[in-house]
Amino acid sequence: QLQLQESGPGLVKPSETLSLTCTVSGASISGSTSYWGWIRQPPEKGLEWIGTVFYTGTTHYNPSLKSRVTVSVDTSRNQFSLQMTSVTAADTAVYYCARLDYGNGAASWGQGTLVTVSS
Amino acid sequence: DIVMIQSPLSLPVTPGEPASISCRSSQSLLHSNGYNYLDWYLQKPGQSPQLLIYLGSNRASGVPDRFSGSGSGTDFTLKISRVEAEDVGLYYCMQGTYWPLYTFGQGTKLEIK
Numbered sequence: 495q496l497q498l499q500e501s502g503p504g505l506v507k508p509s510e511t512l513s514l515t516c517t518v519s520g521a522s523i524s525g526s527t528s529y530w531g532w533i534r535q536p537p538e539k540g541l542e543w544i545g546t547v548f549y550t551g552t553t554h555y556n557p558s559l560k561s562r563v564t565v566s567v568d569t570s571r572n573q574f575s576l577q578m579t580s581v582t583a584a585d586t587a588v589y590y591c592a593r594l595d596y597g598n599g600a601a602s603w604g605q606g607t608l609v610t611v612s613s
Numbered sequence: 614d615i616v617m618i619q620s621p622l623s624l625p626v627t628p629g630e631p632a633s634i635s636c637r638s639s640q641s642l643l644h645s646n647g648y649n650y651l652d653w654y655l656q657k658p659g660q661s662p663q664l665l666i667y668l669g670s671n672r673a674s675g676v677p678d679r680f681s682g683s684g685s686g687t688d689f690t691l692k693i694s695r696v697e698a699e700d701v702g703l704y705y706c707m708q709g710t711y712w713p714l715y716t717f718g719q720g721t722k723l724e725i726k
Contacts, residue, residue: 531715
């Protein structure tokens with residue numbers, strides 16, 4: 495059974511870089527036809543797609559975040575990662591990793607990890 | 614930019630009664646291949662979102678048949694034939710037609726009266 499697990503610091507200082515990793519188990523990222531993505535949810539707000547990566551390293555980003563975001567993949571560790579630079583309080587959110595299949599939606603999600611931006 | 618608008622934003626429902634949520638997109642979600650790449654998700658309290666419906670009307674694995682999706686182009690609807698207590702939570706629509714860009718609706722909060 496496919497499982498995704500987010501990990502990373504729960505507290506990041508303003509202007510610094512947020513770094514999260516998603517570890518995938520139960521399936522191999524390599525050779526998969528799926529895209530692997532990051533989605534966030536600020537407190538008491540809705541979902542926002544951040545970006546996705548294919549196992550080849552091809553990436554796609556939300557235009558509103560593109561200048562600050564990098565999503566990368568490490569097939570040897572079966573992981574993919576998110577880096578967001580110059581964070582502010584507005585980036586405080588629960589960050590989810592998910593598998594997205596074209597035409598079949600996001601059927602698998604991690605449990606989410608809360609990242610708070612505060613000094 | 615594709616904008617997804619859901620209504621209502623809050624939906625109080627009596628158990629056993631039907632419920633309906635609308636999702637409208639600012640541009641047609643009908644792909645040239647004939648598919649509408651429109652998903653519905655339910656986020657139960659304290660949980661991650663779960664996929665309910667994909668391609669506008671296909672129930673995901675394990676989703677009860679009281680959930681149904683319909684619509685095409687810019688107007689979509691999620692219907693629950695008889696609401697149960699376990700259906701409470703936030704419902705989101707998401708478009709994938711304009712892949713690789715994904716866009717969510719604002720969410721609809723379903724609560725039990």
